[in-house]
């Protein structure tokens with residue numbers, strides 16, 4: 001008997017890929033998600049050590065879109081997200097002032113990866129699978145992974161829920177103008193530094209928006225709800241400095257960022273680690289929402305197509321999912 005249920009492949013288990021998969025699954029389509037990492041969440045990530053952990057990608061998210069807000073409420077009810085109320089300051093290089101921003105800031109609980117893990121529990125996700133090539137055959141889309149070569153399944157549609165440069169690589173062998181759109185997106189890097197201390201720091205803030213190179217943000221990770229383990233702080237370098245120093249050695253980056261933290265009263269940590277994000281944000285982020293070709297059955301979603309950030313990525317994936325359902329229902 002021929003299997004008539006459409007089978008969709010999603011490459012990328014960040015929040016965009018997961019929200020897309022959820023819509024497709026709710027429409028009773030068969031969905032297989034592949035991610036190169038050990039787990040889902042993408043840039044909503046948390047580094048974990050023996051007695052510590054630290055969100056080193058997205059720091060918090062806002063929820064102004066009505067559908068995203070409803071989803072965040074679902075996460076809150078499940079105990080995997082909640083509001084973070086840090087004491088926030090703004091530093092202009094000379095003085096520290098209270099932030100006037102009254103935004104409602106949400107975080108994953110107990111860590112930033114928690115919402116993605118919660119969503120993916122209901123989905124068919126295969127991790128540690130790096131897709132290196134996609135190919136359209138008469139029977140559907142084929143995927144080649146670094147770990148297992150060509151996968152046996154043929155897919156009716158393929159969704160690239162990836163940062164633009166990683167989508168560009170997979171689109172290179174395709175005759176589609178989506179490659180040109182992805183190639184034009186200017187995604188920028190960011191250095192992140194995680195600091196560990198034996199005891200809580202006595203500083204007059206939990207987070208600072210820094211308008212003074214090299215930093216743009218710092219936060220006391222331990223002030224977020226539900227965090228355990230050692231006292232942990234996070235520093236983010238700004239895009240301009242990060243781009244200029246993307247290939248620098250970890251030690252040299254750490255020295256500069258620690259000196260910047262010291263100017264705000266931050267003491268030397270007991271231990272530290274750094275992480276280089278090659279694709280942190282997009283300047284300017286596009287506002288097209290998503291891309292979809294209903295003849296070839298290929299789609300793209302992600303933050304870079306929808307204003308950036310967690311909320312934009314989730315909405316992008318959801319809207320692409322809805323479009324795919326409409327197309328396949330015809």
Ligand SMILES: Cc1cc2nc3c(=O)[nH]c(=O)nc-3n(C[C@H](O)[C@H](O)[C@H](O)COP(=O)(O)OP(=O)(O)OC[C@H]3O[C@@H](n4cnc5c(N)ncnc54)[C@H](O)[C@@H]3O)c2cc1C
Pocket residue numbers: 011012013014015016017034035036037040041042043044056057058059060061062129130131132161162163166190192236277279280281301302303304308309310311313
């Ligand atoms: C340093 C930093 C700070 C940030 N701060 C904030 C913030 O405070 N607030 C906010 O809202 N947003 C913030 N963001 C942005 C936010 O994290 C992203 O907008 C959002 O998480 C993007 O989701 P996505 O699903 O579009 O992409 P991603 O989360 O990048 O997901 C893409 C997934 O694709 C996988 N992948 C890539 N290539 C392949 C391949 N070839 N095969 C298989 N899998 C592959 C990756 O492993 C990843 O899991 C920040 C990001 C960074 C890096």
